[in-house]
Amino acid sequence: MHRLRCTACGQTGPAAFFCGACEAIQAPALQRAWLQLLDLPERPAIDQKLLEKRYYELSRRLHPDRVQATNPQALPTSVRAASILNEAYRTLRDPELRGRWWLEHQGGKLGSTNSSVPTDIAAFVFETHETLLDAQSSGGAKPSESIEAILVQVQEQRHGHLEQLASLLEGWPPDAAEAARLISLRDLLVALSYLATLQRDVLHARDGLEKTSPEPRQRNAAGLQG
Amino acid sequence: MATVVGIDLGTTNSLIGWMEGERPRIVADSITQKKMLASAVSFLDDKTPVVGDAARRRAELHPQASILSVKRLMGIGLEHLDEIDRRTTRVVDAPGPLRITLNAGTHELRLTPPEVSALILRELKRRAEIEIGGTVERAVITVPAYFDDSQRQATRDAGRLAGLEVLRLVNEPTAAALAYGLDQRQEACIAVFDLGGGTFDISILRMREGLSEVLATGGDTRLGGDDFDRELVSLLSERATPSPAEEADPRTFALLLAAAERAKRQLSESSETHLEIPLPEGTRVVSVSRAEFEVRTRHLIERTIDRCRRTLLDSGRTATEIDEVILVGGASRMPAVRTNVAAFFGRQPLCDIDPDLVVALGATVQAGILSGSNRDMLLLDVVPLSLGIETMGGVFSRLIDRNTTIPAAARQEYTTAVDNQTHVEIHVLQGEREIAKDCRSLAHFRIGIAPQPAGLPRVEVTFLIDANGILSVAARDQRTDTEQSIEVKPSYGLTDEAIETMLEESFDLAEEDFALRQLIEARVEAESVLHTLERSLLGHSRLLIDDENARIVASATTLREACGRDDHNLIRDLLDALNETSSPFAQRIMEASLRRALESRSIDELEGR
Ligand SMILES: [Zn+2]
Numbered sequence: 090m091h092r093l094r095c096t097a098c099g100q101t102g103p104a105a106f107f108c109g110a111c112e113a114i115q116a117p118a119l120q121r122a123w124l125q126l127l128d129l130p131e132r133p134a135i136d137q138k139l140l141e142k143r144y145y146e147l148s149r150r151l152h153p154d155r156v157q158a159t160n161p162q163a164l165p166t167s168v169r170a171a172s173i174l175n176e177a178y179r180t181l182r183d184p185e186l187r188g189r190w191w192l193e194h195q196g197g198k199l200g201s202t203n204s205s206v207p208t209d210i211a212a213f214v215f216e217t218h219e220t221l222l223d224a225q226s227s228g229g230a231k232p233s234e235s236i237e238a239i240l241v242q243v244q245e246q247r248h249g250h251l252e253q254l255a256s257l258l259e260g261w262p263p264d265a266a267e268a269a270r271l272i273s274l275r276d277l278l279v280a281l282s283y284l285a286t287l288q289r290d291v292l293h294a295r296d297g298l299e300k301t302s303p304e305p306r307q308r309n310a311a312g313l314q315g
Numbered sequence: 316m317a318t319v320v321g322i323d324l325g326t327t328n329s330l331i332g333w334m335e336g337e338r339p340r341i342v343a344d345s346i347t348q349k350k351m352l353a354s355a356v357s358f359l360d361d362k363t364p365v366v367g368d369a370a371r372r373r374a375e376l377h378p379q380a381s382i383l384s385v386k387r388l389m390g391i392g393l394e395h396l397d398e399i400d401r402r403t404t405r406v407v408d409a410p411g412p413l414r415i416t417l418n419a420g421t422h423e424l425r426l427t428p429p430e431v432s433a434l435i436l437r438e439l440k441r442r443a444e445i446e447i448g449g450t451v452e453r454a455v456i457t458v459p460a461y462f463d464d465s466q467r468q469a470t471r472d473a474g475r476l477a478g479l480e481v482l483r484l485v486n487e488p489t490a491a492a493l494a495y496g497l498d499q500r501q502e503a504c505i506a507v508f509d510l511g512g513g514t515f516d517i518s519i520l521r522m523r524e525g526l527s528e529v530l531a532t533g534g535d536t537r538l539g540g541d542d543f544d545r546e547l548v549s550l551l552s553e554r555a556t557p558s559p560a561e562e563a564d565p566r567t568f569a570l571l572l573a574a575a576e577r578a579k580r581q582l583s584e585s586s587e588t589h590l591e592i593p594l595p596e597g598t599r600v601v602s603v604s605r606a607e608f609e610v611r612t613r614h615l616i617e618r619t620i621d622r623c624r625r626t627l628l629d630s631g632r633t634a635t636e637i638d639e640v641i642l643v644g645g646a647s648r649m650p651a652v653r654t655n656v657a658a659f660f661g662r663q664p665l666c667d668i669d670p671d672l673v674v675a676l677g678a679t680v681q682a683g684i685l686s687g688s689n690r691d692m693l694l695l696d697v698v699p700l701s702l703g704i705e706t707m708g709g710v711f712s713r714l715i716d717r718n719t720t721i722p723a724a725a726r727q728e729y730t731t732a733v734d735n736q737t738h739v740e741i742h743v744l745q746g747e748r749e750i751a752k753d754c755r756s757l758a759h760f761r762i763g764i765a766p767q768p769a770g771l772p773r774v775e776v777t778f779l780i781d782a783n784g785i786l787s788v789a790a791r792d793q794r795t796d797t798e799q800s801i802e803v804k805p806s807y808g809l810t811d812e813a814i815e816t817m818l819e820e821s822f823d824l825a826e827e828d829f830a831l832r833q834l835i836e837a838r839v840e841a842e843s844v845l846h847t848l849e850r851s852l853l854g855h856s857r858l859l860i861d862d863e864n865a866r867i868v869a870s871a872t873t874l875r876e877a878c879g880r881d882d883h884n885l886i887r888d889l890l891d892a893l894n895e896t897s898s899p900f901a902q903r904i905m906e907a908s909l910r911r912a913l914e915s916r917s918i919d920e921l922e923g924r
Pocket residue numbers: 095096097098099100108109110111112113
């Protein structure tokens with residue numbers, strides 16, 4: 090149970106978006122406590138319907154547009170609270186982001202070290218890029234059809250890995266996990282991230298869109314020097 | 316709680332609405348009963364500003380004293396002006412916030428785009444106050460979803476200059492969805508295609524039980540109905556003027572532009588149009604077919620469909636998963652837009668609510684949410700462009716991805732490189748490119764740091780985007796747990812001091828003074844009619860019969876004299892009289908030019924052109 094001191098009445102209680110004693114809006118910057126803040130069970134597999142329900146309920150209570158009408162003094166807090174809620178929801182609803190978040194908070198050092206890409210995935214990514222280049226440069230009769238075929242392959246690969254991820258998270262033991270489980274989680278996430286980039290490249294090739302920079306899945310935490 | 320109004324501050328037209336009980340209602344002008352206010356500002360010789368239709372009319376005769384489509388210039392820098400902006404607008408060639416140069420009589424005015432927009436907002440506010448019967452101080456204003464932080468700031472500044480507290484900026488397509496969502500109860504996935512005068516937006520939303528959640532938004536702030544007009548201008552000038560439109564003088568260009576706007580409207584209704592263009596060298600009649608127009612503008616429509624494709628991809632939905640498509644914005648009336656949108660999404664678009672009013676209605680619904688009268692509804696919007704900072708080597712490092720639900724926050728930790736360093740400079744940008752200089756610069760933040768040995772300070776900087784999509788930055792030293800000072804240098808926006816100065820120097824609109832306003836409008840119209848007539852008398856003297864010339868001149872002289880006095884009713888009466896006297900002559904001119912147009916065409920056909 091994560092605990093927090095209320096910024097309005099000073100009482101200490103379970104971390105939540107609303108103080109248990111005085112009901113003032115709180116903006117608890119506690120990434121580890123996201124499941125508790127959303128009143129969800131402490132496990133990495135999630136009931137999507139329930140998550141959505143909680144998110145909408147909380148949004149209706151603490152979104153600045155609602156607070157503006159009911160309690161204007163709490164507006165600055167509600168902007169921060171809503172930004173926390175939004176980030177929690179965005180992370181938890183996506184199995185990959187949720188897995189990464191879980192790894193970071195359960196795996197300690199393991200979560201922040203980068204592992205190398207699994208060899209089977211590296212080979213697959215390499216081969217697919219070659220085929221993609223061939224399809225684009227060949228100028229053959231139906232380049233779009235061969236790109237479509239490549240896309241199906243990539244999507245199947247990703248789909249398979251996502252299923253593995255889902256069952257790994259679903260079967261997660263209630264107590265702190267053993268290292269082996271964390272390592273397989275990490276390797277799965279790395280593979281998925283490579284496959285996501287690959288899928289985007291194929292989609293862009295298919296739609297003739299210019300390549301944009303990849304989504305910043307892993308942020309540089311080190312920061313800048315002034 | 317006092318009334319909060321909803322405002323659609325459009326490129327071409329603007330509207331204002333309020334919640335009458337539980338339904339949004341758009342304000343109509345107390346005199347003309349028209350809801351749309353032309354987003355045009357023109358200055359009389361004594362610097363008095365005129366806003367609306369009168370200003371738009373005046374712009375044809377006095378382009379140097381008038382400004383249309385000022386929204387295109389909001390929150391941008393000199394370097395973002397395109398070729399046409401430079402031709403239609405004169406700007407001060409100096410760094411800092413963009414300033415527009417206008418000539419009112421002998422006065423030279425230099426105005427920032429927010430100051431011009433503020434005049435439009437004040438006119439809207441005035442109209443609303445008359446209809447509501449009370450003062451209006453707080454507003455929701457819509458902006459194109461794809462507006463970046465500077466463009467949003469500029470809109471908020473305009474509100475402030477107009478004496479309005481801007482409670483919220485709402486994205487236009489989202490507002491449109493809100494207007495539809497008022498009666499929407501079951502869950503649906505909606506695409507809003509919004510082609511306005513100067514901007515294009517496409518948004519994908521999910522709506523359920525009063526909650527509107529934006530999944531993705533995309534668009535182009537430099538693509539709109541104006542671009543279609545400009546294609547028409549070049550088409551018209553090929554047929555009506557000796558030199559191409561790019562070389563035309565400002566007056567001719569303004570006349571061609573006015574004709575193009577008419578042509579675009581007519582081509583939405585019929586497959587061909589015959590236009591009378593009152594050029595300085597004589598009136599010309601030009602024919603344009605819808606097919607010709609569509610060929611010339613195909614690339615513009617393709618640009619909108621390409622944006623739809625990208626945004627759909629971002630939303631994680633496919634075209635078949637979209638339950639409804641809503642068309643918004645006057646320019647979406649063009650049949651080619653309708654056909655292409657229907658083909659892309661595989662369904663006929665909805666337009667149950669007047670596309671001209673729908674954004675203002677939605678803004679008003681949001682005003683109702685903020686004032687507590689729409690308790691069941693809530694809007695969850697997204698940030699349209701990724702936000703990040705410049706890192707070493709000029710690389711753009713993203714902190715908040717586009718289409719992230721707002722409010723949204725990101726944190727970044729900084730330290731110092733040399734002993735006793737007293738500040739860290741952070742350059743914040745917005746965009747989707749990898750190199751900082753390809754993204755739009757928002758501001759430089761200078762974080763003050765207490766002098767310490769290098770590497771010791773640990774300053775956590777929080778970037779917070781609020782529900783308006785506007786950025787604020789806070790910094791805290793992690794070791795001493797103290798808030799650090801921040802100095803902001805906006806790249807294109809106005810500083811608070813600049814706004815204060817502008818507020819003090821702001822123009823006085825002829826507020827609440829009906830008589831004066833009607834007088835100004837009557838004078839503007841008389842001036843325009845007299846001007847056209849004078850040219851016709853010179854250019855078509857052989858079409859005059861009997862004592863017609865003398866009668867028309869006498870009638871015109873009386874009107875001109877009346878313009879010097881303060882009786883708008885007299886001016887109107889004399890205008891009617893002059894119109895009556897000169898209408899047979901005008902009729903003959905029209906017939907003659909039509910005949911000429913038909914003759915030249917048949918010669919073209921004979922010669923096989
Ligand atoms: Zn409390």
